[in-house]
Amino acid sequence: MGSETTGNIFVVDDDRFVLESVSTLLDEYGFTVQAFANGHEAVKQFVTRPVDLVLTDINMPHMDGIELLEKIRFLDRETPVVLMTAYADLDTAVKAIQKGAFDFIIKPYSPPYLIHTVEKGVHYKHLTQIEKNYKRELEITVEKRTSELAEALQRLTKMSREIIERLTAAAELRDEDTGLHILRIGLYAKKLATALGMPDAFIEQIHIASAMHDVGKIGIPDSILLKPGALTPAEFETIKQHTVIGEKILQGSAHSMLQMGATIAASHHERWDGSGYPYGLRGEAIPIAGRITMLADQYDALRSERVYKGAFDHATTCDIILNGDGRTMPEHFDPHVLATFVAIKDEFAEIFDASQSQEPPSCGVPARQQPLPLGI
Numbered sequence: 001m002g003s004e005t006t007g008n009i010f011v012v013d014d015d016r017f018v019l020e021s022v023s024t025l026l027d028e029y030g031f032t033v034q035a036f037a038n039g040h041e042a043v044k045q046f047v048t049r050p051v052d053l054v055l056t057d058i059n060m061p062h063m064d065g066i067e068l069l070e071k072i073r074f075l076d077r078e079t080p081v082v083l084m085t086a087y088a089d090l091d092t093a094v095k096a097i098q099k100g101a102f103d104f105i106i107k108p109y110s111p112p113y114l115i116h117t118v119e120k121g122v123h124y125k126h127l128t129q130i131e132k133n134y135k136r137e138l139e140i141t142v143e144k145r146t147s148e149l150a151e152a153l154q155r156l157t158k159m160s161r162e163i164i165e166r167l168t169a170a171a172e173l174r175d176e177d178t179g180l181h182i183l184r185i186g187l188y189a190k191k192l193a194t195a196l197g198m199p200d201a202f203i204e205q206i207h208i209a210s211a212m213h214d215v216g217k218i219g220i221p222d223s224i225l226l227k228p229g230a231l232t233p234a235e236f237e238t239i240k241q242h243t244v245i246g247e248k249i250l251q252g253s254a255h256s257m258l259q260m261g262a263t264i265a266a267s268h269h270e271r272w273d274g275s276g277y278p279y280g281l282r283g284e285a286i287p288i289a290g291r292i293t294m295l296a297d298q299y300d301a302l303r304s305e306r307v308y309k310g311a312f313d314h315a316t317t318c319d320i321i322l323n324g325d326g327r328t329m330p331e332h333f334d335p336h337v338l339a340t341f342v343a344i345k346d347e348f349a350e351i352f353d354a355s356q357s358q359e360p361p362s363c364g365v366p367a368r369q370q371p372l373p374l375g376i
Helices: 016-028 038-047 066-077 090-098 110-173 182-197 199-211 215-219 233-250 256-267 288-301 314-323 335-356
Strands: 008-012 032-036 051-059 081-085 102-104
Touching: 008 016, 008 038, 008 288, 016 102, 016 110, 016 215, 038 051, 038 066, 038 102, 051 066, 051 110, 066 081, 066 090, 081 110, 102 110, 102 335, 110 256, 182 199, 182 256, 182 335, 215 233, 215 256, 215 314, 233 256, 233 288, 256 288, 288 314, 314 335
Parallel strands: 008 032, 008 051, 051 081, 081 102
Antiparallel strands: none
């Protein structure tokens, strides 16, 4: 004799004759059988030993088949439990099914039916295990692919940031400022966006995109950009074009970071009262990214030394932004952005002061290309 489906079977019955006859029959059909005279011993073994099916009598002292079924179901929801009974009681059958019994066998049992039922249960357990293994393999594959995708996106993001930094550095090398200006702008803008409660994606993007605000200066003649004295009205009109040039350089990209960069390049000199350039936008017609960067840029410009002005300290800078000095006026700023700046203005000072203590890098890399600590 033999069975196409083999497996490990627990047989539980307090009747020694039934226990031995069922165990012998299953053994002849190729099953691995472990016999128990009571449910307690079966439960102890079930905890530590894998099994494909439990075949148990219902009417047993100390622990009947229903209680054994409940304990097995508590430990394992999948292993089939087949109940044997000499009394085909409908209420008992319904109760057992409700508690998760796989099937019933009526004593005296028919050997072919018993073998068929056991084979069916073992086959069910094997299919269940195959499904679990497949799901687990699928989960592992998904986790691996997700991790690989995350790493690829991280590399792409890092590369994108480096490209942006080098693009801004190209424009920055032609300007008169220290080179850390564009990097400070990113940190100021990130602080403001965070305090304003902007979405995480926006905060991450403006941190990088705001550094591109002056990329259009690459198109301004050196004679004007680096002029050591006051600009003529015509020269100032030329300087204003760096906003339009920056927008043209960055616009048309499918990359959201560059899209925001184009927006900022075009709008970071617009003013809330409509007196800004290049388009004279007013109020909320100015994109929020431009309104944030405009205040960040103004703060840093006041703090920094220029050929046409000295550097102001933090207190003086805040006073000019909040109360005005004729050139810079509070009505130039989005009131909500301005109020947010007031709440976190000391963090701006920390960013600026930290940049002043940076040491020049080695390996011939210009100091202006070195990022500030991102945790500021």
